[in-house]
Amino acid sequence: MKQSLAMHIKKMNREPEQHYDKPKQVEFPCVYCGKIFPRLGLLKEHTKTHHLKVRYTCDICSQDYSTKYYLKLHKQVHEGKQHECEECSRLFPSSKMLYDHTMRSHKTRVLFKCHQCSRKYMSKPSLRRHIYANHINKGVRFSCHLCGKSFHREQSLRKHLREEENQDQLHCDKCRYKTFLKSNLIAHVHGYHRLAITLTDVLK
Numbered sequence: 001m002k003q004s005l006a007m008h009i010k011k012m013n014r015e016p017e018q019h020y021d022k023p024k025q026v027e028f029p030c031v032y033c034g035k036i037f038p039r040l041g042l043l044k045e046h047t048k049t050h051h052l053k054v055r056y057t058c059d060i061c062s063q064d065y066s067t068k069y070y071l072k073l074h075k076q077v078h079e080g081k082q083h084e085c086e087e088c089s090r091l092f093p094s095s096k097m098l099y100d101h102t103m104r105s106h107k108t109r110v111l112f113k114c115h116q117c118s119r120k121y122m123s124k125p126s127l128r129r130h131i132y133a134n135h136i137n138k139g140v141r142f143s144c145h146l147c148g149k150s151f152h153r154e155q156s157l158r159k160h161l162r163e164e165e166n167q168d169q170l171h172c173d174k175c176r177y178k179t180f181l182k183s184n185l186i187a188h189v190h191g192y193h194r195l196a197i198t199l200t201d202v203l204k
Contacts, residue, residue, distance in 0.1 A: 025176065 027036050028043040032051040037043040055064040056071040060078045065071040076083075076094035083098040084091055087106040092098040112127040113120050117134070121127040133153070142157040143150050151157040169178040170185045174193050179185050 025038070027038065028040050029036050030043060030046060030051070032047065035046065037046060055066065056068050057064050058071060058074055058078075060075070063074060065074060073094055073096040076096075080093075082091040082093065083095050085098060085101060085106070087102070090101065092101060112124055114127060114130060116131070119130060121130060142154050144157060144160055149160065151160065170182060171178055172185060172188060172193075174189070177185075177188050177192070179188070
């Protein structure tokens with residue numbers, strides 16, 4: 001075991017056969033306000049939301065909406081389908097209007113019930129998250145290597161790790177890379193800078 005580790009460290013410390021340039025992080029600046037984004041998709045969403053003021057117009061009544069989602073909700077009004085309140089039997093032309101009514105008039109009531117386990121939630125997004133985590137994606141778990149706690153979503157694990165480690169971000173001394181996890185920094189240095197680094201180097 002020790003011999004394998006020694007050979008691995010020796011191999012990692014060898015001079016690279018060719019020169020690797022430090023990868024440059026691509027940045028996407030907003031031409032309107034100068035804000036920088038790491039991905040083009042984020043820049044497009046920002047520009048559309050804050051600068052272009054894109055409107056989505058109903059082709060039936062010409063009503064304008066700020067997002068496709070709100071336009072889709074509005075179009076339910078023209079479909080002729082009625083959405084009945086389970087509490088008072090009132091009818092509404094859209095699910096959004098039914099939801100608003102329920103929150104105003106019956107807000108102490110639970111609205112959305114899981115048909116697989118009978119858990120109840122106050123909103124559809126909460127119910128969807130529950131179904132995904134507990135029924136559709138039941139076998140997937142993300143475990144904390146520090147305490148063993150499991151999470152349904154990777155971002156929940158990341159948040160937990162930041163709190164569990166209770167530390168500032170670690171910085172790569174070769175570039176602007178930052179991370180909360182020591183293992184990520186080691187992987188970054190190995191992958192991008194072709195240097196051998198051990199956990200003891202990080203903890204110094």
